[in-house]
Amino acid sequence: MDATSESRTAAPADRKAAPIELRDVRKRYPDGTVAVDNLSLRIDAGELVVLIGPSGCGKSTVLRMINRLVEPTAGQILIDGEDVTAADAVRLRRRIGYVIQNVGLFPHQTVHTNVGTVPRLLGWPKQVTRERSDELLDLVGLDPGRYGRRYPHELSGGQRQRVGFARALAADPVVLLMDEPFSAVDPIARTSLQREFLRLQAEVRKTVVLVTHDLDEAVRMGDRIVVLSQGAHLEQFGTPAQLLGEPASPFVREFVGKDRGIRRLAVIPVTEEMLTPAAQVTIGDHLPAVELGTSLYDALAAMLVTNSDYAEVKDGDRVVGVISRHRILSIDYPAE
């Protein structure tokens, strides 16, 4: 990065997100382990891409090469067209947010000080840093007045993770790297944290690369998912629906598993073609109502909760038809 682009980071910027490109990237650790054999990927600006694959396949190595915590042995990594291997590593990391499993907050610093870390390093004025910290804490759902002066040990695991997101976003990075960011919190907190992160991402629209070993998380969070096998070999790069509906290799088919049918329901929306006109169905008064575009999974859940075989489908206030449990369960899947 040159001096001009660095000086642009001296104040809250309006840059939002940058594309990432990996070209024939390879990592061989000094002991001879080839963690990443030869990987090429293009990630669009503002998209949330999930890296998933079995333990040891190289996910974290790929992630850590993007911010050069690990130096690639060969190949190029471009952020916004600029080769990161030629950039100053410290400056580079200030443009890239990084969130890890146990957050890594500084234990002897308050929440405010933690969130302001990168803006301070970039020399932002104190007042601007403070305002930015307040803004980010609000955005991640923590009242700055209440939590700003606390220390990390005075927060729950989920709250610490939120502070971690706020800190990673404070200097308005163009890329956000996340390595198993939800796995340290319990399953219930995890689901709400994932949902909150998606809400946050809809607002900030960063280019996010998220590493996980949890397929449900990948399907829930990813705009696209990268499935890797040993040596970070690219098995498939596609939307959750493509992955579940058209696994590209026996490896992916095995990886997404036998229950991919039910998972797939989570990525298929209720559409008008699936509906029966409400007038043609003889049914009781209390049908659950779902919105057009709701996932089949949620529509089915609404029926199961009310013990009903049908759900009324609405487009705003208008009832556009009825969907049946039978219709959802007989959705066509490609042959196994």
Ligand SMILES: Nc1ncnc2c1ncn2[C@@H]1O[C@H](COP(=O)(O)OP(=O)(O)OP(=O)(O)O)[C@@H](O)[C@H]1O
């Ligand atoms: N510093 C290192 N030196 C030598 N080998 C390493 C080093 N770091 C990672 N490896 C090896 O590189 C391979 C990929 O590791 P990496 O951590 O990238 O995988 P991963 O897919 O993130 O795994 P997990 O899901 O278990 O975290 C593994 O075989 C690992 O043992």
